[in-house]
Amino acid sequence: MDDERAQAFLPYGRQNIDESDIEAVIAALKSPYVTQGPLVEDFEAGLCDYLGADYATVVCNGTAALHLAYAALDIGPGDEIITAPLTFAATANAARYLNAELRFADVDPDSGNILPSSVATLVGPKTKAIVAVHLGGLPCDMQELRNVADRHNLWLVEDAAHALGATYRGHRIGSGLADLATFSFHPVKHLTTGEGGAVLTNNNLLKERLDRLRHHGVERCSDKFSNKSPGRWYYEVQELGYNYRLTDFQCALGLSQLEKQPAALKRRREIASRYRARISAGLGDYVSAQRSYDDRQSAYHLFPVLIDFDALGISREEVMDSLERQGIGTQVHYIPVSWQPYYQERYGQPQAQVGVHHYYQRTLSLPMYPGLGDTEVDHVVDSLARALGQQLPAKVAS
Ligand SMILES: Cc1ncc(COP(=O)(O)O)c(C=O)c1O
Numbered sequence: 001m002d003d004e005r006a007q008a009f010l011p012y013g014r015q016n017i018d019e020s021d022i023e024a025v026i027a028a029l030k031s032p033y034v035t036q037g038p039l040v041e042d043f044e045a046g047l048c049d050y051l052g053a054d055y056a057t058v059v060c061n062g063t064a065a066l067h068l069a070y071a072a073l074d075i076g077p078g079d080e081i082i083t084a085p086l087t088f089a090a091t092a093n094a095a096r097y098l099n100a101e102l103r104f105a106d107v108d109p110d111s112g113n114i115l116p117s118s119v120a121t122l123v124g125p126k127t128k129a130i131v132a133v134h135l136g137g138l139p140c141d142m143q144e145l146r147n148v149a150d151r152h153n154l155w156l157v158e159d160a161a162h163a164l165g166a167t168y169r170g171h172r173i174g175s176g177l178a179d180l181a182t183f184s185f186h187p188v189k190h191l192t193t194g195e196g197g198a199v200l201t202n203n204n205l206l207k208e209r210l211d212r213l214r215h216h217g218v219e220r221c222s223d224k225f226s227n228k229s230p231g232r233w234y235y236e237v238q239e240l241g242y243n244y245r246l247t248d249f250q251c252a253l254g255l256s257q258l259e260k261q262p263a264a265l266k267r268r269r270e271i272a273s274r275y276r277a278r279i280s281a282g283l284g285d286y287v288s289a290q291r292s293y294d295d296r297q298s299a300y301h302l303f304p305v306l307i308d309f310d311a312l313g314i315s316r317e318e319v320m321d322s323l324e325r326q327g328i329g330t331q332v333h334y335i336p337v338s339w340q341p342y343y344q345e346r347y348g349q350p351q352a353q354v355g356v357h358h359y360y361q362r363t364l365s366l367p368m369y370p371g372l373g374d375t376e377v378d379h380v381v382d383s384l385a386r387a388l389g390q391q392l393p394a395k396v397a398s
Pocket residue numbers: 061062063064087088090091133159161162184185186195196197
């Protein structure tokens with residue numbers, strides 16, 4: 001069985017939907033609600049419990065979560081946000097939806113995470129927020145970023161799309177290390193609702209604003225009306241909002257998936273340990289795992305390795321080809337956003353950033369999802385060794 005499984009194609013990430021998830025969705029579809037029923041608040045409460053936050057606002061995708069987070073902070077024309085270029089386009093695009101501008105900071109060459117020292121050099125009179133991206137699920141240095149934010153009176157936001165369950169100095173990402181934290185529930189992430197996302201905060205005023213912006217800027221609470229209410233049907237559109245609602249049946253899926261997160265996270269960490277052990281058992285001269293830190297635990301949305309392609313005299317394309325022929329999907333996270341034509345046209349050729357360049361040239365994400373067995377992890381490492389023309393690393397105990 002294990003040998004057969006090792007032959008099946010292994011993508012770099014994959015959702016994990018079982019019968020209990022399917023039953024939960026069917027039950028929600030049979031209920032009187034399709035959208036905006038009780039499961040929305042239940043899912044929000046579940047997320048708060050899991051992450052240790054006071055408030056959650058669930059939305060229709062992670063990009064909408066970023067857009068609402070920035071909007072709730074009044075980020076707009078004339079403002080700048082500082083973020084990392086090693087992220088998915090959404091982190092930056094969401095700021096452009098509001099006509100704000102981006103400054104891209106350098107990253108640590110071995111983790112890909114934003115460097116607080118680089119952020120500090122970019123702060124100027126227009127800076128409104130710092131947006132940390134926990135690449136692959138590895139937390140950024142939140143204390144140092146908080147120090148920079150506090151020194152300059154800036155908002156601190158986390159794009160935690162990769163980091164559900166990650167911890168920094170014993171605190172869960174999303175529990176209040178930043179003013180707002182956003183998550184994505186796209187299928188390749190830890191937990192899926194099909195499409196979906198959330199913003200978490202401990203600030204009740206931001207929570208109210210996020211809820212209002214999610215639903216067209218509508219206010220239903222009579223204490224907050226600008227005009228006198230003529231009756232119970234009355235509501236007010238108090239600002240320009242959006243339709244970023246998440247449906248009840250998606251929340252049913254989210255709740256069901258949430259129950260399985262502790263076990264899934266444990267398995268991701270076991271897989272990561274096995275990868276690390278086998279890589280250091282034979283490939284360590286040319287391959288290293290993403291940097292790790294004693295004061296933080298990655299949630300391992302991804303398992304990026306850094307490969308010295310130059311020293312090996314082989315290209316990343318050749319390695320990806322070879323791995324694909326051996327049944328293994330890999331991906332590059334990410335082409336720096338600042339190098340994308342849209343951002344180059346807007347901001348010009350990006351300045352040479354040593355960390356960004358060094359990380360991007362070497363990175364490759366190997367398969368990482370809880371359904372991956374030990375035999376499959378070994379198959380990935382052995383295939384990588386073959387692709388790099390190296391001997392197979394020694395086995396490690398299961
Ligand atoms: C770092 C990061 N931020 C934001 C997003 C956007 O999430 P979504 O695809 O749910 O809109 C993603 C999605 O891949 C992501 O990886």
